[in-house]
Amino acid sequence: MYVYADNAATTSLSPRALEAMLPYFTEIYGNASSLHTPGQKAAEALQKARETVAKAINADFKEIYFTGGGSEADNQAIISGAMAGARKGKKHIISTAFEHHAVLHTLKKLEQQGFEVTLLDVHENGVVTPEDVAAAIREDTALVTIVFVNNEIGTIQPIAQIGAICRERGVLFHTDAVQAVGHVPVDVRALNVDMLSMAAHKFHGPKGVGALYARKGVPLVNVIEGGQQERGKRAGTENIPGVVGMAVAIQEATENLQADMEYVTGLREKLIAGLSKIPHSRLNGDRQQRAPGTVNFCFEGIEGEGLLLWLDAKGVAASSGSACTSGSLDPSHVLLALGLPHEIAHGSLRLSLDAHNTEAEVDHILKVVPQVVDYLRDMSPVWDELERGVTPHLI
Amino acid sequence: MALYSETVMDHFQNPRNVGEMPDADGIGEVGNAVCGDIMRMYIKVRDGIITDVKFKTFGCGSAIASSSMATEMIKGKPITEALELSNKAVAEALDGLPAHKLHCSVLAEEAVRAAVKDYYDKQGIAYDPAVFGCEDCAKAHEHDHAAGEA
Numbered sequence: 001m002y003v004y005a006d007n008a009a010t011t012s013l014s015p016r017a018l019e020a021m022l023p024y025f026t027e028i029y030g031n032a033s034s035l036h037t038p039g040q041k042a043a044e045a046l047q048k049a050r051e052t053v054a055k056a057i058n059a060d061f062k063e064i065y066f067t068g069g070g071s072e073a074d075n076q077a078i079i080s081g082a083m084a085g086a087r088k089g090k091k092h093i094i095s096t097a098f099e100h101h102a103v104l105h106t107l108k109k110l111e112q113q114g115f116e117v118t119l120l121d122v123h124e125n126g127v128v129t130p131e132d133v134a135a136a137i138r139e140d141t142a143l144v145t146i147v148f149v150n151n152e153i154g155t156i157q158p159i160a161q162i163g164a165i166c167r168e169r170g171v172l173f174h175t176d177a178v179q180a181v182g183h184v185p186v187d188v189r190a191l192n193v194d195m196l197s198m199a200a201h202k203f204h205g206p207k208g209v210g211a212l213y214a215r216k217g218v219p220l221v222n223v224i225e226g227g228q229q230e231r232g233k234r235a236g237t238e239n240i241p242g243v244v245g246m247a248v249a250i251q252e253a254t255e256n257l258q259a260d261m262e263y264v265t266g267l268r269e270k271l272i273a274g275l276s277k278i279p280h281s282r283l284n285g286d287r288q289q290r291a292p293g294t295v296n297f298c299f300e301g302i303e304g305e306g307l308l309l310w311l312d313a314k315g316v317a318a319s320s321g322s323a324c325t326s327g328s329l330d331p332s333h334v335l336l337a338l339g340l341p342h343e344i345a346h347g348s349l350r351l352s353l354d355a356h357n358t359e360a361e362v363d364h365i366l367k368v369v370p371q372v373v374d375y376l377r378d379m380s381p382v383w384d385e386l387e388r389g390v391t392p393h394l395i
Numbered sequence: 396m397a398l399y400s401e402t403v404m405d406h407f408q409n410p411r412n413v414g415e416m417p418d419a420d421g422i423g424e425v426g427n428a429v430c431g432d433i434m435r436m437y438i439k440v441r442d443g444i445i446t447d448v449k450f451k452t453f454g455c456g457s458a459i460a461s462s463s464m465a466t467e468m469i470k471g472k473p474i475t476e477a478l479e480l481s482n483k484a485v486a487e488a489l490d491g492l493p494a495h496k497l498h499c500s501v502l503a504e505e506a507v508r509a510a511v512k513d514y515y516d517k518q519g520i521a522y523d524p525a526v527f528g529c530e531d532c533a534k535a536h537e538h539d540h541a542a543g544e545a
Contacts, residue, residue, distance in 0.1 A: 342428070
């Protein structure tokens with residue numbers, strides 16, 4: 001048995017999305033900006049996709065800008081918010097310490113251009129409080145950008161309350177909802193957001209396509225200059241197969257949302273209960289306030305990459321906050337933001353389930369993870385010292 | 396996984412000489428848990444020959460594979476030869492390591508030297524401290540980390 005438990009990294013393409021996409025590669029290949037019939041057929045498909053995506057998040061179709069993915073949407077939202085503020089002399093941005101790098105690196109760049117960035121504490125449970133946001137807002141705050149569902153630990157942030165505060169204080173609010181759309185209810189009106197980013201491949205759509213929701217009246221700045229596509233806000237020939245697939249996938253995901261959430265949450269609870277039996281392990285992030293499918297654990301005395309390689313060999317595709325996998329030697333910035341010490345943060349495992357996973361698969365995970373953890377602990381000098389009492393257990 | 400060569404994966408999945416050695420003649424431990432890797436190496440020495448080696452490693456796949464390979468390369472060899480084991484030789488024997496994993500082979504070289512130094516110290520065998528140049532080793536290690544993060 002091989003279990004794919006890395007759905008927060010990417011998901012399989014929905015067969016219905018694939019089927020809907022195929023004609024747009026071969027038969028209806030026109031450029032949506034062309035006046036001839038093949039072009040206009042493509043333009044119709046684009047419009048239909050825009051309406052479907054808008055409806056799924058309770059937006060108007062004019063508020064949807066298709067992009068090349070979630071990172072691009074994050075970049076454009078943050079740069080747009082920053083520039084809108086700068087025009088009024090506001091150069092302060094509020095975010096959190098555990099954002100995705102698409103957000104953090106964009107903020108870093110803005111800092112170099114004279115913006116001041118406040119990264120809020122995410123507390124031990126990985127949840128920002130609306131009070132923290134309210135306290136951080138200043139006269140010169142241009143933008144608040146806060147992740148909806150954290151990609152590594154799965155904690156859900158109180159977006160609606162934060163949005164209400166931002167609206168009251170007249171500050172633009174963006175949320176990186178890449179891990180949220182298709183997995184938890186997302187209604188841009190109820191959430192009080194001005195901008196929201198999403199990526200199709202996180203909800204069984206194709207890779208390389210995403211969208212930025214920008215509420216009517218929010219002034220967007222281009223990150224890609226060129227033609228007049230996307231109402232002049234995102235140049236480049238439209239990815240018609242991509243947006244068609246994205247629309248089918250988001251429709252499927254939202255139609256089945258309640259049932260899928262209940263089912264996946266059940267699997268997740270079983271997984272958490274099983275993994276919690278491993279001694280000196282720790283669930284990272286709030287126990288309740290989390291996405292249906294995401295589980296993140298630390299196991300003391302071992303390092304995450306070895307764990308992942310062994311799990312792969314034993315039939316489980318998982319992920320780790322461990323730096324080794326990402327090419328950097330620093331442990332996960334997300335786990336460090338929770339206040340975990342480096343030596344604990346190195347031994348992390350993220351398992352992300354979705355509605356395609358089965359209970360038998362969770363059983364398989366629960367069979368192999370303890371085996372691999374035991375094996376690696378047995379060869380670990382760190383575990384040896386913990387067990388001999390040379391160094392104290394931290395978890 | 397294509398990240399590692401077949402040799403690395405073989406040594407990771409079937410590590411040679413893994414375990415402890417209660418009656419070791421020399422024990423070397425290098426690295427730290429904060430950085431994400433620690434290697435502990437045990438050696439048994441008879442008449443200047445390393446007759447047995449064991450290791451324990453906390454670290455990624457390449458750290459475990461590097462430890463395993465290093466133990467194979469020094470087992471049955473004269474201690475003087477073990478001291479000449481370079482990180483480059485370990486990495487080459489593993490059919491290469493990704494650039495950001497080369498520090499794992501450095502750690503393996505350091506672990507061997509630390510075990511030999513411990514053996515010399517315990518036996519009261521005189522040696523030239525410059526041979527071990529541990530401060531330089533530590534610096535090289537840190538340097539590698541900085542390079543890996545770039």
